[in-house]
Amino acid sequence: MSGNSPKTPPSSTVPRAPTLQDVARHAGLSPMTVSRALNRPQLVRAATLAKVMAAVQATGYIPNLLAGGLASNRSRLIAVVVPQINNNMFTDTIQAISDELAARGYHMLLCVAGYEPEEEEAIVSALLSRKPDGIVLTGIHHTKALKKRLLNAALPVVEIWDLTPTPLDMLIGFSHEKAGYAAGEYIAAKGYSRVGLLWTDDNRAQLRRQGALAALEKSGLKCCCQTTVPLPATMAAGRKGMADLLTSQPDAIICSSDTLAQGAMLQAQSCGLKVPDDIAVIGFGDLDFASSMLPPLTTIAIDRWETGKLAAIMLTDKIAGGEPANTVVDLGFSLILRHST
Numbered sequence: 001m002s003g004n005s006p007k008t009p010p011s012s013t014v015p016r017a018p019t020l021q022d023v024a025r026h027a028g029l030s031p032m033t034v035s036r037a038l039n040r041p042q043l044v045r046a047a048t049l050a051k052v053m054a055a056v057q058a059t060g061y062i063p064n065l066l067a068g069g070l071a072s073n074r075s076r077l078i079a080v081v082v083p084q085i086n087n088n089m090f091t092d093t094i095q096a097i098s099d100e101l102a103a104r105g106y107h108m109l110l111c112v113a114g115y116e117p118e119e120e121e122a123i124v125s126a127l128l129s130r131k132p133d134g135i136v137l138t139g140i141h142h143t144k145a146l147k148k149r150l151l152n153a154a155l156p157v158v159e160i161w162d163l164t165p166t167p168l169d170m171l172i173g174f175s176h177e178k179a180g181y182a183a184g185e186y187i188a189a190k191g192y193s194r195v196g197l198l199w200t201d202d203n204r205a206q207l208r209r210q211g212a213l214a215a216l217e218k219s220g221l222k223c224c225c226q227t228t229v230p231l232p233a234t235m236a237a238g239r240k241g242m243a244d245l246l247t248s249q250p251d252a253i254i255c256s257s258d259t260l261a262q263g264a265m266l267q268a269q270s271c272g273l274k275v276p277d278d279i280a281v282i283g284f285g286d287l288d289f290a291s292s293m294l295p296p297l298t299t300i301a302i303d304r305w306e307t308g309k310l311a312a313i314m315l316t317d318k319i320a321g322g323e324p325a326n327t328v329v330d331l332g333f334s335l336i337l338r339h340s341t
Contacts, residue, residue, distance in 0.1 A: 018061040027055035039076075041105040042320075078315060079109045079132040081124060083139075083202070084232050087259050089285050089304075090138070093160065096308030097136060104316045106133070113138075115202045115231050121146040128153055134315040140164045140171070141203045156318040158311045162204060163330060170318070172310050172329045176204045179300050179333045180211025180254075183282050186298075186335060187252050188219035192280060196225040196250035198241045198260050200233050205256040208284065212254050224248050229260065238263020239270075246271060251279055252341070258283035258290050258299055265293065265340065280341040286334075295339035303331050 024031040029051065037044045037052040044052075055061075078101055082090045098108045111127060113120040121143045124135065128149065134156040140163075142150075150157055150168055157169040164171065187195055195216055199209050216223060225248035229237040238260035245253060246268070255261035261283030265275050273279050275295055283290060286301035310331075314324050 018059040020061070022059050023052065023055045023061045026059055027051045039105060041103070042316075074133050074319070075131045076106050077109050077130065077132045078106050078134050078136065078312070079111065079124070079127040079130070080136040081111050081113050081120060081127070081138060083113060083115050085110075085112055086232055087234075088287055089257065089259075092304035093308035093311075096305045097312045100309050100312035101316065104312070106312075106316060117141060117143045117146070121149075125149060128155075133319050134158070136160060136311050136315065137168075138162075139204060140167065142168075156315050158315050160307050160311050163328070165328065167328060170314050170324055170327045172307050172314070172331060174302060174331055174333050176207035177211040177214075179284065179302075180208030180213075181215045182211075182333070182335050183208070183254050183284070183300060184212035184215030185219070186337075187254060187280065187282060187341070188216055188221055190252075190280070190341060192252035193221065194224040194248070194250045195221060195252045195254065196245040196248060197223055197227075197254050197256075198238065198245060198264055199226065199228050199256040200231050200260070201228050202231060208256060224250055233257045233259045235259055235263035235266070239267040242267035246273075253279065253281050255281065255283045258285045258287040258297060261297055261299070261340075262289065262293060265297070276339065276341050282341055286336055290336075291338065293340070298338045298341040299336050301334040301336045306331060 020031050020034055024034045027034060033048065034052050037049050041049050080094065080097055082094060085091065094110065101108050109127065109130065109132060111123050113123045124146055132155065137157060137159045138161050140159050147168060159167050159171045160173055162173045163175045197209060197212065199205055213223060225245050227241045227244045229241045233256065241260065242253065242264035253264055255264055261281050265281050268275055268279050275281055281297065283297050283299040286299045290297040290299050310329060318324065
């Protein structure tokens with residue numbers, strides 16, 4: 001036969017994947033210490049963890065998280081379900097969750113569920129098949145079937161961005177109704193008499209709307225005009241909604257989000273109106289651009305970062321066997337006064 005067939009290289013030249021023992025030798029630590037650092041980093045000293053991670057980087061070791069998960073009956077995955085990520089209303093919260101989970105040796109599995117409870121149910125049901133160690137849900141309005149499935153799964157759950165005395169497990173949020181009331185009360189106190197509402201129709205926004213209307217009514221005012229725009233809230237939707245509202249000649253507009261308020265202000269200004277001299281605008285969320293608008297936007301601020309950080313802390317603490325001092329945490333909100341009102 002011809003001698004042209006390929007030859008198998010000597011076994012000594014075949015690359016070998018780095019092992020846990022290689023990392024341990026490089027770090028000068030025991031394999032048990034390295035394993036603990038990789039699987040439960042919160043239990044080791046910062047200097048030890050740094051030494052292990054440097055050895056992992058130097059050796060190119062890839063931790064077998066699946067094997068670790070099987071041994072501990074944990075996946076090290078936390079499912080996080082949010083309605084949208086196309087504006088920064090939720091991005092700070094998501095980033096805070098991710099950062100805190102990473103510091104505690106967990107990874108985030110992020111899913112976008114929209115605003116329909118049935119869609120959330122389908123997504124969370126699929127997530128449960130991945131065996132996450134815990135779940136973060138946005139809001140408290142879930143289908144009965146999903147609530148039952150989560151209770152049967154016996155997983156730690158944190159609901160965020162809402163408030164109720166009876167959460168599925170744990171909750172971090174604020175009262176949307178009170179936030180809306182604060183906006184309406186402030187606008188009424190400023191002496192505006194023809195107040196309009198520019199709103200989306202999701203559950204949490206509607207609670208803020210109810211609060212704003214209640215505050216106006218208590219002050220002897222009636223809403224002179226309202227318009228509802230489809231989800232998700234966009235600047236273009238804000239402009240269109242404001243165009244509709246301006247036919248009723250309002251002197252102030254309460255918006256369900258800063259994004260809608262941004263569009264509303266642009267539309268008013270494009271029509272030759274001055275904000276706030278001719279018409280005042282107030283938003284919700286205190287998003288990154290709010291303070292940089294011309295004029296800067298009055299709004300309701302929510303501690304989005306603390307919401308995410310605390311959600312990750314409460315969830316991982318409970319996974320580790322702890323119990324929160326309070327299962328319901330009300331972070332409240334702040335009225336941020338700027339020049340748009």
